[in-house]
Amino acid sequence: MIRERQESIRHKRPTEPSLVIWLMAGVVALLSGVLLFWLHIFQLLGALQIYDIRLLSAIPLLLWLILLCLRVWLYNMMFHLYWQEINEAEKRKNEKKK
Numbered sequence: 001m002i003r004e005r006q007e008s009i010r011h012k013r014p015t016e017p018s019l020v021i022w023l024m025a026g027v028v029a030l031l032s033g034v035l036l037f038w039l040h041i042f043q044l045l046g047a048l049q050i051y052d053i054r055l056l057s058a059i060p061l062l063l064w065l066i067l068l069c070l071r072v073w074l075y076n077m078m079f080h081l082y083w084q085e086i087n088e089a090e091k092r093k094n095e096k097k098k
Contacts, residue, residue, distance in 0.1 A: 029063065
């Protein structure tokens with residue numbers, strides 16, 4: 001008695017990260033860095049005034065860059081899994097034909 005394999009369940013193709021949203025978030029991060037710079041210059045930050053002005057102004061952009069890299073890495077990992085599933089399905093299909 002031969003048991004036939006069922007088709008494997010494939011995931012949907014992952015959605016691409018929206019470049020427009022990430023660029024808008026980058027502009028917001030840049031503007032918030034400039035705002036922190038100006039607030040530091042006019043000494044309106046209170047307890048944050050003791051930190052270096054360059055470090056304080058760069059934090060929003062660094063955070064945006066780290067989040068962007070994380071999102072691209074996650075997309076790449078999901079896309080790699082998707083293509084691996086596609087290739088496995090094609091391989092099984094070709095073996096089934098033979």
